Amino acid sequence: MAESRKSRAGITPGKTEGTVWTVPGADQFKVREFDTISLLYDPRSAETHLLDAFSREVLDTLTDQPRSIADAIRALTELVPDDARDGLENRITSLIVEFDRLGLVYPVLEGSA
């Protein structure tokens, strides 16, 4: 479960107060779309990731500006119709944990040097 799985940086998702997530190196990503799926190539890892539309939106939200999970949830909730918001927070949190595991996002602790 996402809440019990530590991220690659050793941060427990359920205890991420103060954690701001950022997407360094986004300008190096190569992105192509086929059907409704985005292929994202990360030259740092030479990995190609498949993102559906929602995953892409979450990553783009963090690319636009570094955000905490709470901020990301607030920003994305506004884009989602009311009847589709069930479980949204868990989905967004799980995605950010997964992006961290894949090396696409990095946590920046507030107040860190």
Add this chain to the structure above:
Amino acid sequence: MIGDVVTGDKVPELATDGARALRRGSFCFRVGPFTARVQTSVPTLRRDLLQIYAEYPLAAPEDLVDFSIKVAHTSLLRCWVRPKVIADTGFANTPFVPLPEDLSVLAFEMGLNWLVGTTADQFLVFHAGLVARDGRTVVMPGASGQGKSTLTAGLAYGGWRLFSDEFALLRPETFEFHPYPRPVSLKNESISVLGSRVPQDRFSRIYRDTPKGTIRYLRPPAQSLARSHVPARPHLILFPEYNPDAKPTVEEIRKIEAFALIRGSVVNSDRLGPVAFDTMCRLTEECPVFRLTYRSLDQGIAMVEDLWERLP
């Protein structure tokens, strides 16, 4: 050609005895875009190599050598007692295992395959069969044992130009496939399937008890070798699967799945990085991709021909 050397006909600048040149390590020939140098004192390999590669062009003295392969007995004792040989490509940590002397040509073939798969990074290298017609290609990626070599050989001896049954080489800068026509490695049942439709003098002898069962090499059609310097454009991608018990089907594959399958068939995508990604995306965008299930070689060939005719 190598065969001219074997028969003793004089080859200007290269008039030499083939066996002596192999012993001395000065035997160089061209296979597609590469020049290979071979050195061996193993009599079985000398004989088999000069027969199987008889129609391949010898390299010119000024040609740069891409690959250098030595096949030798594993030890002095193994020259006489249950003789075993192994390929030496000049690299450490290779995956080769000693083979009985009678299977020396397999050691050579594996060595050359390994060199292409690990060092030919001027190309995007696909584990695939590849044939062409009218300057356009059909590339058939697939794992070993799914029938791609048999289908590739059947198409090659049915009028298509053979590029390769093992590795498809795509140059990213020009977006063209380059021929790499190696002897086709037929295994087990495939030997009799092709044996009934191709003249026997196109085959090597039979190699038994290999790690992959019984093998026989089929020499590429002479016309394919004669044009092994002429590239062709990507046109159609097929994922063939021979299954005598399945219903024959032709299924177009969605682009996103096609990309994943194409990526899985490329052996050097990690090393080529962004160039590989861009080239695989372009291939996915520009070529229709199908999955082909067929029950027999004749049916597979007919399905490929039919699909080719239907495409714009």
